Amino acid sequence: MSENFAQLFEESLQQLETRPGAIVRGEIVSIEKDIVLVDAGLKSESAIPADQFKNAEGELEVAVGDFVDVALDAVEDGFGETILSREKAKRHEAWVELEKAYEDKATIKGLINGKVKGGFTVEINTVRAFLPGSLVDVRPVRETTHLEGKELEFKVIKLDAKRNNVVVSRRAVIEAESSAERDELLANLEEGHEVKGIVKNLTDYGAFVDLGGVDGLLHITDMAWKRVKHPSEIVNVGDEINVKVLKFDKEKSRVSLGMKQMGNDPWQEIAARFPEGHRLSGAVTNLTDYGCFVEIEDGVEGLVHVSEMDWTNKNIHPSKVVNLGDVVEVMVLEIDEERRRISLGLKQCIANPWEEFAKSYNKNDRVSGKIKSITDFGIFIGLDGGIDGLVHLSDISWNKTGEEAVREFKKGDEISAVVLQVDPERERISLGVKQIEEDPFNSYLAEFSKGAIVTGTVTEVDAKGVTVNLAEEVDGYIRVADLSRDRIEDASEVVNVGDSIEAKFTGVDRKNRTVSLSVKAKDQAEEKEALDKVNQTEEVASTNAMAEAFKAAKGE
Incomplete structure (x- = not known):
């Protein structure tokens, strides 16, 4: 049996x-x-x-x-x-191994081989497991390319063979491994210490570095002495780097790290190395709407403001002058060591066109050029060196108003002018068109002075007075009260346009370029002159009569 x-x-x-x-x-x-x-x-x-x-x-x-x-x-x-x-x-072997690792809470090796919604897939032998994104690391990780295809250790946190469902955690492994290491590191970490770490994650503002159980923040401003746009310019995830502990908060376990502090500060004694007025070359590292940045030394950048890029175009965009990477010559304009700022000039390394113009042209020299623009206050003429000179409205014509004279010109016209004033410091050149010809008004005043009797032709008459043309582009004016010694209410009743009139030069208005005339003063002067002659004749006759009487008395 x-x-x-x-x-x-x-x-x-x-x-x-x-x-x-x-x-x-x-x-x-x-x-x-x-x-x-x-x-x-x-x-x-x-x-x-x-x-x-x-x-x-x-x-x-x-x-x-x-x-x-x-x-x-x-x-x-x-x-x-x-x-x-x-x-x-x-x-089957893989599932047996997974079950054992799950029961023993042991680690198991696998490969991250893909990204899915909410996390990643991990291949453990022939079994595909799910790794939630939040369990990749102790901190959120945006970039995982450095982990993909690399054999890592995980802990199985959920297992269901019937549903073929496996969930693993890398974070649990890191936390377990780093706990003792973390305690030791925190106990010995001090500000000023130099430590090694591995870059775990990059953000727009810096990089997180694993120091061995403790993560420290390497801020973007502490990566390099030069300007850094993004941390990826300096470090990559997975890099092993040397850093200095800048700040350490033991209570919050927060560590601030610095990479640039591992070397000397290039801003120390920078004014001695680059005095104002010093010329040097550097590469364009950044372009903005307000200028460009030039690296003049490793870790030291200066700003060339847009106003210091071109002598003639103050509002030109920097990209029209330089490109990223260009090596350019600049001049040190100003250094602010405290604020770590250097002002550089690009245009100062080429000739100042206003100074060159001042060397080449003197006052009253003639120049010519095309009209660049016409404004409410004058005409701009293009000159040598790409600069402009201004003909003010008052310097266009001797006898016409500026508003009237400027209508005779248009943009693009070739025009000649006389240099009136050059101010290189203020970057201004004053020109005159009317000064090409002699001023007829001044010529007339040189020939006729106050008190002279002059003759002209009546061109305008109204009740208040008479306008008289004395010479080409020279007019005089007679007030109605100065037309006669007799009272006249309306000048047009006694004078007509076209009449020739003689009057006395009584004054000059240089601002309005007008000669003051008076017929009454002329008549009074002529009457006085005649009376003086009569008196003189009578005096002579009286003197002669007395002489005759004296002779007769002596019996001659």
Whole structure:
């Protein structure tokens, strides 16, 4: 009875081991090009595709005589052959390993091989697990390319074989590993210490560096002495770098790091190295609407303001003058060591066109050029060196108003003028068109002075007075009260346009370029002159009569 029971028990075990899905042990008896022949002690040997025995590099991992675990797919197919699978056995082994790691809370190795919604996929042997984005690291990580394809350790935090669901955490591994290391680091960390770390994450404002259980912030302003637009210009995720501890808050476990502080401050004694007025070359590192930045020394940049880029165009965009990377010559204009600012000039390294003009032209020299623009206050003429000179409205014509005279010109006209004044410091050149010809008004005043009797032709008459043309472009004016010694209410009643009139030069209005005249004063002067002559004649006659009487009295 006992023997029958033992036989039945043995047969039942064999049935369990040979049912589909069972894992059995087999010997590799032959390896061909595409198949591996395995003998598992069943009805027949099984041919398994060789690919199931290859590693990630495509190399066979077995040899003839090796024993391997395989999964039983079928004891006998329609052709009487046993079907085995090494792939399913590997998967079974992986699940066994996962279950053990889950139960023991141990770590297991895997590869991050893809990104999915909410996280990443991790290949652990032949099983695909899910790694939530929040469990990649102790801090949120935006960039994970440095982790992909790299063998890392994980902890299994959720396992469901029936649903083929595995969730792992890298964060749990990091926290466990770094706990002791973190405590030791925090105990010994001090401000001023130089430490090594690995860049874990980049942000717009800096980089987080793993110091060994503790993350420190390397702010973008502490990466380099020069201007840095983005941390990726200096470091990359995964880089091992040397940094200095700038600040350490033990209570909050916050560490501020500096990379530029590992070297000397290039701003020290910078004024001695680059005195004002010093010329040097540098590369354009940045362009803005208000100027460009030029690196004159490693870690030292200066600003060339847009107003210091071109002598003639104050509002030109920097990109019209220089390009990124250009090596340009600049002049040091000002240094503010406290604020770490250097003002540079680009235009100061070329000739000042206003100073060059002042050297080439003197007052009253003639120049010519095309009209660049006409404004409410005058005409701008283009001159040598790309600069402009201004002809003010008052310097266009001797006899016409500026508003009237400017209408005779248009943009693009070639025009000549006389240099009136050059002010290089204020970058101004005053020109005159009317000064090309002699001033007829001044010429007239040189010939006729106050008190002279002059003659002219009446050109305008109204009740209040008379306008008289004395010479070409020279007019005089007689008030109605100065037309006669007699009272006149309306000048037009006694004078007509075209009349020739003689009057006395009584005054001059240089501002309005008018000569004051008076017929009454002329008549009074002539009457006085006549009276003086009469009196003089009478005086002579009286003197002669007295002389005759004196002679008669003496008996002559």
